[in-house]
Amino acid sequence: MFARLIEELPGFFGYYNVLFLGKAALATLGLSAIGCVVGTVLGLLLALIRMTGSRALAPLRWLAILFVETFRRVPFLVTLMLVFFSFQLSGADLPLFVVAAISVSLIAAAFLSEIIRGGFDSVHRNQWDAATAMNFGLLDTVRHVILPQAWRVILPPAFGFFVLFIKDTALASQIGVLELTYAGKVLNNKGFSAALVFAAILLIYFAISYPLSRFGARLEERLAPSRHQGP
Template sequence: MLEFTFSVILENLLLATRWTILLSLIAFVLGGVVGLIVLFARVSHSRALRTLTIGYIELFQGTPLLMQLFLFFFGVALLGVEVSPWVAASLALTFWTSAFLAEIWRGCVEAIPKGQWEASESLAMTYTEQMRHVILPQALRIAVAPTVGFSVQVIKGTALASVIGFVELTKAGTMLNNATFRPFLVYTLVALIYFALCFPLSWYSKRLEGRLNVAR
């Protein structure tokens, strides 16, 4: 029989951390791509597009991530497709992330002086050209710190994927607890691993923020 020593517990948790990291990366990268599309619509000239994206953002920011996970998990299954926790978790976290990133980036875009829009428009640039060459490069500078800060929320968000049976760090902790009956040790380790993942990002985000304030 397998003996659950401290090192076995730690090893299993660290192995599961891989899936937390991978799911976070998927959600963050795909969420960033979708978020960029949402951002373009959110700050566009079309009122209909703007209203639509406001609704989209409100929908994902105004409901619990846990519910979104359930809806994707049970909802996609209704289409007759077998959903793995991987697919459901990736989808839910991607859309959730995209809504938050779009809203963060909107703030950065709106911080760009109006004159920049007018100047580029007077150079006969199209909306996409304005965004691509004038607005986004400037907005990017102020967007980095809050974006890095939000990545911490994404990592913490992946913990909820455990609820739909995705075996990442939190789920592995629950399973190890069931096998060892040492909840204090297991959950302390789980928390510390999350802390080790998140704290450097939080710290880096704060440092970037400080540097930006000096530059201005």
């Protein structure tokens, strides 16, 4: 069997295959990056909206809750189909990649807003009191007081989510986006042995997600250092 794999190798790493895999890897990386970045920004915004207290903003809070509770519960694939067919019905002719990018952003935003909200909640209520009594507004309180203390609670599950998320982008293949998993199937269908193809795919997934985990660990050290050295 190994002899056969080795025999296949030069053909597998031919110019067009490498280009094909590279393109697919870029799609996976792109979808993941968009999901993580847009998801974090939107998630933070959603968490902030839910922290507001004024009566005038109540409808906005309900919308935020509705959004989060919906997209957290709907399977990724269903969201993907929902976005895909919504755009088809509305007649907007968007590239498949954009449709997939919107879907991953919606889902990431819902999950990350809950992770961020959990982080906010982990900071003691008396920190809010002190900030409010000194005329900090919501944004100032979050920026100067709450977020710096919440990182240590937010970062580990957030990066755990990112890693899961990279794998979930494979579902974008279901609407025809050429990403890594899809590329693997195509190459397999072309006649390359599954072991070879999917081993290569596995390595590329690893190459994307491992540095991300390392980055998460670095960020944790920087933003959430433990400094309990005693009095």
